[in-house]
Amino acid sequence: MTAKPTGDRPPEDLPGEVDVVVVGAGIVGLATAYKIVLASPGTTVAVVEKESGPALHQTGRNSGVLHSGIYYKPGSLKAVTAGVGRAEMVEFCRTHDIRHDICGKVIVATSADELPRLDELNRRARANGVAAERIGPERLAEIEPHAAGIAALHVPETGIVNYTEVCEALTGELAARGVEVVYDAGVRSVTVAGERVRLITAAGDIEAGLMVNCAGLRSDQVAGMDPTVETDTHIVPFRGEYFELAEERRHLVKGLIYPVPDPSFPFLGVHLTRMVDGGVHAGPNAVLALAREGYTWTDVDLGQLRESLTDRGLWHLARLYWRTGAGEIWRSLNKAAFVKALQRLVPEIESSDLARSPAGVRAQALTSRGDLVDDFALVDGPASVHVLNAPSPAATASLRIGSTIAERVMEHIGP
Ligand SMILES: Cc1cc2nc3c(=O)[nH]c(=O)nc-3n(C[C@H](O)[C@H](O)[C@H](O)COP(=O)(O)OP(=O)(O)OC[C@H]3O[C@@H](n4cnc5c(N)ncnc54)[C@H](O)[C@@H]3O)c2cc1C
Incomplete structure (x- = not known):
């Protein structure tokens, strides 16, 4: 035909x-x-x-x-x-x-209130058949010498x-x-x-x-x-913004350094990621994008904006997570706040070590009732x-x- x-x-x-x-x-x-x-x-x-x-x-x-x-x-x-x-x-x-590169990663608890969630992740690892080891600060210092943490999970795979x-x-x-x-x-x-x-x-x-x-x-x-x-269901676009670590500071991160995630939020929290070309990325955060392919705050699609503003499910979500969402927007607009989140993982990182790098937008499905x-x-x-x-x-x-x-x-x- x-x-x-x-x-x-x-x-x-x-x-x-x-x-x-x-x-x-x-x-x-x-x-x-x-x-x-x-x-x-x-x-x-x-x-x-x-x-x-x-x-x-x-x-x-x-x-x-x-x-x-x-x-x-x-x-x-x-x-x-x-x-x-x-x-x-x-x-x-x-x-x-x-x-x-199978470089392994560490999920780092930086305060005592994160320890129960770290233990829960360890249980999940076992249930999912993933090799993971609960480690203390000494072992963490061997794997990631510049990471801060009172305990961590090491995931070698x-x-x-x-x-x-x-x-x-x-x-x-x-x-x-x-x-x-x-x-x-x-x-x-x-x-x-x-x-x-x-x-x-x-x-x-x-x-x-x-x-x-x-x-x-x-x-x-x-x-x-x-x-x-x-x-x-419909898609809600969440932008994830990144910074890149200056070349002379890449030694601060050997592999992958993640925070303990908030289990009620679908994203993992800003982390430090070594890339295969040797660079180190910091991010991504999670802010509502104003266009499906909205890679910056100025990428605005009026149709998408109208859709978001009249989306009852998204309003429901916003009511539940307004505090987390506000924190993410604050970190998007304020580099110092973003740096502070990274310093919890690697205290030596400074604002001058970081330059913005291209963002991504995640497609996250949401039900009409507002469930992710x-x-x-x-x-x-x-x-x-x-x-x-x-x-x-x-x-x-x-x-x-x-x-x-x-x-x-x-x-x-x-x-
Ligand atoms: C910031 C960020 C970090 C992430 N980190 C990781 C990670 O480290 N590891 C991991 O496993 N996953 C990660 N993910 C998730 C992962 O990237 C996605 O799950 C995966 O790329 C989805 O692939 P896809 O093919 O479904 O979507 P896409 O890669 O978005 O591909 C969809 C394609 O459909 C095309 N398209 C859209 N509409 C039409 C149309 N009408 N007609 C024809 N073509 C159309 C688009 O142009 C696009 O090329 C991350 C995602 C983001 C955004």
Whole structure:
């Protein structure tokens, strides 16, 4: 069947018809496409992406941590996929010559009131099968000589990688298997007729037996275009801002230094992260972004702003967490406050050691009642699978998430 373009541009690169079309060339979309063709080499797959390259949003703007799976509720998809997903990601890096380092991390308690939460994390580590050791200040000083702390958890399996480099390897694997990743092809609308789905994109139309929505910060908008699914969740964009440590101060951080997280808040608190290129990042904080891809305070989308201001779920959340939220905004606007949070972990860090570096925006799903969706969330339509929540550790676990989605795809279309 020939594609009849209703978008602005002719469908030069867009196959008119495939078995499966994946929306979004972030790490979840690319890993999913890869796992589908591995599971069923005869299946024709295309990936459509609104930007001009892969990994330009969450995947290319994150901390680059290979998470161990310590934080997550035992039995949750996050807990189940993080451990196996990390091992699979490390193996993928090895076989594809991608820079990575299993440098380990410490989660540091700096006051006595944090000790019960540190012990609870230790219990979670055991429940999730993650190796972790409760250590005292002497051992902490051996691992991270500049970190402050009265106790810590040492998690040796945690590592670092650059997920953009992983995506480059994935696009190479896809090209070798005949899967086209079509850029500048933002999906504008979706129609479903019987068991076929038709996408109108900026690069033309494409028809498929199944659509897999991996649109990250816009996954709720793409789900909203599918007339066959109803969802109770929507995405709230939370910006995470970073500073970078000056080169001559990088020696203050050997691996990864994290605070004990607030268990009722979905983010981990500002931490110090060594990157694979040798740099050290400090952050991210968590402030409401004023646009889906709102990387600075001046990136404002009036539609998004209206959506946020009239979002009853978000107001409910704001009432619950106003104190934490106010602290995050204060740290965003005031470098001294950000530095103070870091000094709890490494007292020698000074404001002059830190320069701003690019921010990321997290896609966090929220229900209409204002509950944060904690776990990964997938919803099926007759001709679609929607990934409605894929926050951290979804980059770590992406290959495993891709396998889970590929299994669902096979149930829909057959091997
Ligand atoms: C600040 C920050 C730090 C993080 N740190 C870590 C970490 O250390 N370790 C970890 O494991 N995870 C981390 N995460 C989480 C991780 O980055 C995400 O879970 C993961 O990248 C999600 O991948 P994705 O493919 O779902 O989304 P994205 O990478 O956002 O990809 C979605 C893609 O869909 C495209 N798209 C959107 N709308 C459309 C449309 N209409 N048509 C076509 N394409 C569309 C977008 O352009 C984008 O390329 C972090 C996230 C952030 C923001």
